[in-house]
Amino acid sequence: MADGKAGAPGAREDDVLEAAARWRREGRGVALATVVETWGSAPRPVGSHLVIDEAGSFLGSVSGGCVEGAVVAEAAEVIAAGVPRLLEFGVADATAWQVGLSCGGRIAVYVEKLT
Amino acid sequence: MDLSLLEELNAERAARRAAVVVTELGSGRQRLVKAQGVAGDPLAPQLAEVLRSAKSTLLTLGNERLFLAVEVPAPRLVITGAVHIAQALAPMARLAGLDVVIVDPRTAFATPERFPDVEIHAQWPDVVLPKLGIDAYTALAALTHDPKIDDPALIEALARDCFYIGALGSRRTHAARLDRLAANGVPREALARIHAPIGLDIGAASPAEIAVSIIAEIVGELRRRPTVDEDQSGRAA
Numbered sequence: 001m002a003d004g005k006a007g008a009p010g011a012r013e014d015d016v017l018e019a020a021a022r023w024r025r026e027g028r029g030v031a032l033a034t035v036v037e038t039w040g041s042a043p044r045p046v047g048s049h050l051v052i053d054e055a056g057s058f059l060g061s062v063s064g065g066c067v068e069g070a071v072v073a074e075a076a077e078v079i080a081a082g083v084p085r086l087l088e089f090g091v092a093d094a095t096a097w098q099v100g101l102s103c104g105g106r107i108a109v110y111v112e113k114l115t
Numbered sequence: 116m117d118l119s120l121l122e123e124l125n126a127e128r129a130a131r132r133a134a135v136v137v138t139e140l141g142s143g144r145q146r147l148v149k150a151q152g153v154a155g156d157p158l159a160p161q162l163a164e165v166l167r168s169a170k171s172t173l174l175t176l177g178n179e180r181l182f183l184a185v186e187v188p189a190p191r192l193v194i195t196g197a198v199h200i201a202q203a204l205a206p207m208a209r210l211a212g213l214d215v216v217i218v219d220p221r222t223a224f225a226t227p228e229r230f231p232d233v234e235i236h237a238q239w240p241d242v243v244l245p246k247l248g249i250d251a252y253t254a255l256a257a258l259t260h261d262p263k264i265d266d267p268a269l270i271e272a273l274a275r276d277c278f279y280i281g282a283l284g285s286r287r288t289h290a291a292r293l294d295r296l297a298a299n300g301v302p303r304e305a306l307a308r309i310h311a312p313i314g315l316d317i318g319a320a321s322p323a324e325i326a327v328s329i330i331a332e333i334v335g336e337l338r339r340r341p342t343v344d345e346d347q348s349g350r351a352a
Binding site (some may be wrong): 016017020021024025032034036037045046047053083084086108110112114115 | 116117118121122124127128138140143153170172173182184185186
């Protein structure tokens with residue numbers, strides 16, 4: 001955990017962007033998911049990050065737990081294919097019962113591979 | 116995202132400098148704009164706005180959608196006075212996501228036993244604050260009641276444009292403080308930035324309740340930064 005303390009006051013052990021770089025340096029396949037747009041009462045603000053590795057480990061949050069499972073699944077495909085995806089989640093989705101936002105908001109999440 | 120771009124971004128964050136990652140969502144093309152490099156950028160007005168508001172945003176330019184992800188330094192709270200209120204305020208501030216630093220030259224107060232897991236400096240503020248690199252992403256709460264400790268910290272915080280500056284003490288104490296600081300050459304308009312008596316007026320009585328009022332006031336300053344439009348209408352009013 002020494003790495004998490006290496007930087008300045010801003011570097012925390014739970015720092016998502018530090019973890020993303022560290023995981024990639026360790027040779028893992030890594031994807032970064034970022035909330036790029038929200039409508040209504042979205043649980044996490046635009047700019048929130050979730051980092052995912054090829055084994056499905058993740059750190060951070062894009063929705064406070066509502067759609068993380070779906071983002072992690074999409075991230076595996078982004079890591080495999082290398083092509084970024086723009087995902088939208090909301091109550092109107094066909095998959096709402098599985099991954100909908102119980103708060104009634106909608107969010108757009110950009111998922112990209114760290115290369 | 117390229118690992119090299121991410122590491123350059125993380126280096127800026129570690130140095131407490133703001134930066135923006137610009138992503139073309141269509142093509143996936145990305146670039147990093149450091150805060151000091153905004154002026155010459157084609158997106159300068161939009162970049163300046165996201166840096167000022169600290170809010171990332173999606174832009175549509177022609178038929179290209181651009182995401183501006185702004186990363187500003189983690190907010191930090193510097194407390195002068197390793198006092199009872201600070202013992203309640205430090206853990207609350209950490210829960211709210213602020214890094215906490217306590218400064219008090221009185222070695223009987225500034226002990227790790229009283230402040231477990233908090234960065235603590237048993238030194239005078241005018242010695243230690245310049246080394247901490249306090250900045251616009253730093254809040255200062257001056258809690259000692261002792262002008263010898265609080266005044267130099269307030270002067271440094273005003274000079275460094277801290278986003279929140281609060282000082283403990285009654286209105287009478289504060290009036291005397293303002294006179295001292297003005298005599299030290301601090302401009303009157305800068306003095307108006309000091310929140311005193313410190314904290315939201317919720318009738319707080321105990322040290323923990325006063326800490327609640329202080330952290331609430333700090334979060335208010337951090338999150339209710341006006342947009343450019345509000346700022347301009349505020350000035351016009």
